[in-house]
Amino acid sequence: MKPIKFNNTVLRDGHQSLAATRMTTPQMLPAAKDLDELGFGALETWGGATIDSCLRFLGENPFARLDALKPLTPKTPHMMLLRGQNIVQYTSFPDDVVEAFIRCTANHGMDIFRIFDALNDLRNLQTAVRAVKAAGKHAQGTLCFTTSPVHTPDMFVRLADGLADLEVDSICLKDMAGLLPPTIAYQIVRGIKDRHSDLPLVVHSHETAGLAGATYLAAIEAGADAVDCSIVPFANGTGQPDTVRMLALLQGNLRAPVLDLLRLARLRQHFEGVASELASVMSPVNDRVDSDALSFQVPGGMLSNFRNQLKEMKMENKLDEVLSEIPEVRKALGWIPLVTPTSQIVGTQAMLNVKFGRWKNLAQATADLALGKYGRAPGPVDPEVVALAAKSSGQTPVTGRPADHLPPRMATLRAELTAKGLPSDDDTAVLYAMFPRETEALLRPKPKSQPTVASGTAAAASTPRPVTNASTATAAPVPGSRLRISVGGESFDVTVEDLG
Secondary structure, X not given: OOOOEEEEOHHHHHHHHHOOOOOOHHHHHHHHHHHHHOOOOOEEEEEOOHHHHHHHHHOOOHHHHHHXXXXXXXXXXXXXXXXXHHOOOOOOOOHHXXXXXXXHHHHOOOOEEEEOOOOOOHHHOHHHHHHHHHXXXXXXXXXXXXOEOOEOHHHHHHHHHHHHHOOOOEEEEEOOOOOOOHHHHHHHHHHHHHHOOOOOEEEEOOOOOOOHHHHHHHHHHHXXXXXXXXXXXXXXXXXXXXXXXXXXXXXXXXXXXOOOHXXXXXXHHHHXXXXXXXXXXXXXXXXXXXXXXXXXXXXXXXXXXXXXHHHHOOOHHHHHHHHHHHHHHHHHOOOOOOOXXXXXXXXXXXXXXXXXXXXXXXXXXXXXXHXXXXXXXOOOOOHHHHHHHHHHHOOOOOOOXXXXXXXXXXXXXXXXXXXXXXXXXXXXXXXXXXXXXXXXHHHOOOOOOOOEEOOOOOOOOOOOOOOOOOOOOOOOOOOOOEEEEEEOOEEEEEEOOOOO
């Protein structure tokens, strides 16, 4: 049998899962050559939350990141995570926006598009798969693993049949929350390979519950062609298994790959330095193996952000209560898998249920999910929640493919950008479609202004965010206090010193 291929996720899912997606492009570039020389099957460099994070927190053009990384890694295919009709956002977009986004991304050098739908509704993959293949790139159809009364190994094998019918180039079994037990992994992988031996099969997992290493071994024995790994300190815990660890687990196995341990050690040293720079958004809790994840099923990429969000809402002491509410919300919404955007929607609704009482405050996205605007749920949706969603939104349930109800938008987006005096090329239009405020802020020149002191004290562990309407403090800052100032649209945390 051929050696198993390792894909590497350190430049995307590794830091998304363990550092709230805050790694910058300059922090990545010094590692590019070593990553490229190791012979990974693919480097995951884009997609998921990275585009949002580039625009919202890092002040980067996401396409510029691809342009910077691609020439430094000519030997290894680049891979991205694409949310089907959601692209890399939390809502659905018309077909013409999805198609334009894929064309632009392919033009910037993306090779492999890992395409998934949060509900495993294959209708939501059709446009993306067709557009990727039209661009001459690799379309990887994805199955989102979860556990529930309606999810069985046979169900996932049947879903793989549907992906094959879409003419995908490969299949990924995506275990986004680290829930996949080794025996079940073996059954699913073997079942798919028995029926689709011509399609390469990748297995993706997280060490959140401590299963991923053993799950990978079982999947490899069953005939998987590749597994996703990362590099410490952006590995293990809520991230993917570490590459060196997986090499050790496969020692003596006929399918073990051969990788340069010196390069891996050098990469670890580099990323340890990056982690020290991102310490404010990294939590030791994310490194912990937690079997409770088998119950609440929150994906690794969401968990680190989730803790930050609860802290900002002053609900950090309610974490266990919110996590316990997540399975209740999930059941009511049809046993949906928890992966972006459903994980964020369910997590937000669980927070609202804890804060205000169950279903007393229904988020709009929850209503849309219950009404079928995101697609067909794998199980029955609670009729009471459907009725509540219809009443709160004044809308009726959607039938058919949700994107069929969305009119084209590219022409409108170009017109809006032109009216604002901004570039109206497709690159700009697709970013503007998903993140209008952030894209506009990135493109407009930063105005020169005097420093403005934001009122209040910034928590030392909080993530710096742009302060757009900071008010001038009415009293002199107390020496030793920590404040946030905004200069030309950029924010900085500062400590006030009394210099006499």
